[in-house]
Amino acid sequence: MDFNPLLHPFQFLYLAIQWLLSKLLSPDPPTPGVKLGRPKIAVIGAGLTGVSAAAHCIGHGFDVEIFEAGPREELGGIWSRVNNTSGLQIHSVMYRFHPSVQWKGGYPNRQQIVSQITELWKKYGLEERTKFNTKVEKVYKDEKGRWIINNTSEGRFDGIIAAVGTCGDAKMPKMDGMDKFKGEVYHSSKLTGKKARGRNMIIIGGGASAVEALEFAAHEEASKTYILARSDKWIIPRNPIINVILSFNILGQETIFSWIPEMLLRKFFYRDLEDLAPTDHGLFTGTPMVNSDVMDKIREGKAEWLRGDIKGFTEEGVIFNKRAKGVKAGGPGEEVVIKGDMIVMATGFDRPTLDFLPEDSFTKPYEPPNWYLQTFPPQHPSVCCNNCTYVNAIGSVGNWHIGIYTRILLMFLSDPLTRPRTFWMERWIDMTRVLKHFAPTGAFDFFTYLELIWWFTFCIAFNPFRWKWALFVFFGIGQGLPRRIVDAEDRLRHQIGYKNGENYDVGGSF
């Protein structure tokens, strides 16, 4: 260790706790050369979620194969593709995507994240189980109900984990007269090495990427930065305690108490810049941005945050219709010309498609994100779309839930008495819709982390056959007991002429 623990007691404690978690909760990597059995699982995508899910599967003795569309350099998914100017906005304590992860500090940068993913990948022997440059175009079942990826040349699988993420290609909307602008135009993910010193920068878009571009501008000492946002989003401070408290709203929606955190944010965080805080929607409706410096930069006069619509471009900059607070997009405003030397498009990313799944996964009204636990298409209990159906949420991102979702799938595959039938999965979705009837968003379009934990708890508690799996599902420990019980049941099933493993994709339980 290259630092003195006495001088950094909190960092030391953080390292010690992570070390302990890893010792207690990381499943053992497979011994090299060992033959792993069925059920065998195909993981689609080698980002943080895919690698973590595959490490969990293999650690619990299930064979896996990862298919990644990109080349080897894209191991780590989105984090391998964005530029050096990106880093984690939330505290890394909420970004422990596998128990083995060891963060050295609170806010790792892009390279540190990619290197943690790569280490995990190597530790669990996933190197020889990953196929790069193989995009999955289609998955379907053979007559025995086994999954085929593209065509039979890849073999057959019993379960599918789709981990395609939510950020695909950089989104560069075409805007009227953009080619007139004589400066450079970059996407926010392509800023490494760009020069902004002493220049005026125009950022289009008002999401997390815009905030990052603003940080880049400050770091590069741009002379002035304009952020042109067409809608208001909540910003919350970069403080792990506040972030965790907000994710503890178990109802996962606006409540009669939501005004309290909103008022506190306005009074103590926005303060004189209260005009930036949204009034047309509450905090518990969308993913907030996590940043504490934006406000300071605006107060210093280094940056200006403008609400309005882009009307067009000139050689020098952008024609912008500045709107007052509360005026809807496209509504009346004051037309101004914002001059700049460079434009950064912080307009987001296209969503990767899941349409390689069988068509019946998208049957309305049970199309994603309206799936069982948001992640299992009700027609297919052996398909887990891990962390890629979410729309908006408050609370952790690449965390504990990746393991939990993976282990729920492993439970469904191992134990037919836990595998839900389509009917019951749809009833759970209906129930959640009723419970969230008064939410301003769709039931599954917004959730909080505690709500997610409640979903998991309900899933386990509802079906007594799942009780024995509780420790395993939540913590990845205690697999021995449920396994022995299932083995005994299997012998019984065999006697009555029914074999486990005939069709992993058909649920018979509730």
Ligand SMILES: Cc1cc2nc3c(=O)[nH]c(=O)nc-3n(C[C@H](O)[C@H](O)[C@H](O)COP(=O)(O)OP(=O)(O)OC[C@H]3O[C@@H](n4cnc5c(N)ncnc54)[C@H](O)[C@@H]3O)c2cc1C
């Ligand atoms: C600039 C930026 C900054 C971010 N910062 C944060 C942050 O600070 N905090 C935070 O919590 N989150 C942040 N995120 C969100 C981030 O998306 C998630 O935290 C996480 O990295 C998602 O990982 P993933 O593995 O689910 O998806 P990805 O990393 O997107 O990985 C998906 C992989 O699947 C592959 N794939 C897709 N389709 C197919 C197919 N059909 N066949 C085969 N392979 C396929 C893709 O090539 C890709 O490699 C940020 C995102 C961006 C873009």
Ligand SMILES: NC(=O)c1ccc[n+]([C@@H]2O[C@H](COP(=O)([O-])OP(=O)(O)OC[C@H]3O[C@@H](n4cnc5c(N)ncnc54)[C@H](OP(=O)(O)O)[C@@H]3O)[C@@H](O)[C@H]2O)c1
């Ligand atoms: N370090 C971090 O925490 C971090 C950093 C970057 C990204 N991320 C994550 O990555 C994901 C994507 O974030 P993002 O900021 O890149 O994208 P985003 O959240 O989709 O934001 C895009 C912004 O661009 C605006 N926009 C899009 N198209 C536009 C158009 N044609 N004209 C004008 N404005 C337009 C959007 O306005 P509307 O809202 O009105 O559509 C929005 O303000 C999120 O999940 C985010 O949390 C995280």
Ligand SMILES: *[C@@H]1O[C@H](CO)[C@@H](O)[C@H](O)[C@H]1NC(C)=O
């Ligand atoms: C990104 O950062 C890494 C490590 O800090 C460095 O090796 C690399 O050259 C940087 N890339 C660019 C394009 O600046």
Ligand SMILES: *[C@@H]1O[C@H](CO)[C@@H](O)[C@H](O)[C@H]1NC(C)=O
């Ligand atoms: C699926 O087919 C496409 C197109 O033929 C190919 O590019 C891709 O590599 C294949 N993927 C797998 C997993 O075989």
Ligand SMILES: *[C@@H]1O[C@H](CO)[C@@H](O)[C@H](O)[C@H]1NC(C)=O
């Ligand atoms: C299966 O698909 C792969 C990749 O697309 C292709 O190279 C191969 O020839 C196909 N095999 C069969 C049996 O169709």
Ligand SMILES: *[C@@H]1O[C@H](CO)[C@@H](O)[C@H](O)[C@H]1NC(C)=O
């Ligand atoms: C999954 O990933 C996204 C980012 O891509 C994140 O914001 C979201 O909260 C994550 N969690 C879940 C449970 O989907």
Ligand SMILES: CC(=O)N[C@H]1CO[C@H](CO)[C@@H](O)[C@@H]1O
């Ligand atoms: C990882 C990554 O995307 N790096 C890019 C950063 O930006 C430069 C210049 O635009 C590209 O050349 C890099 O490939």
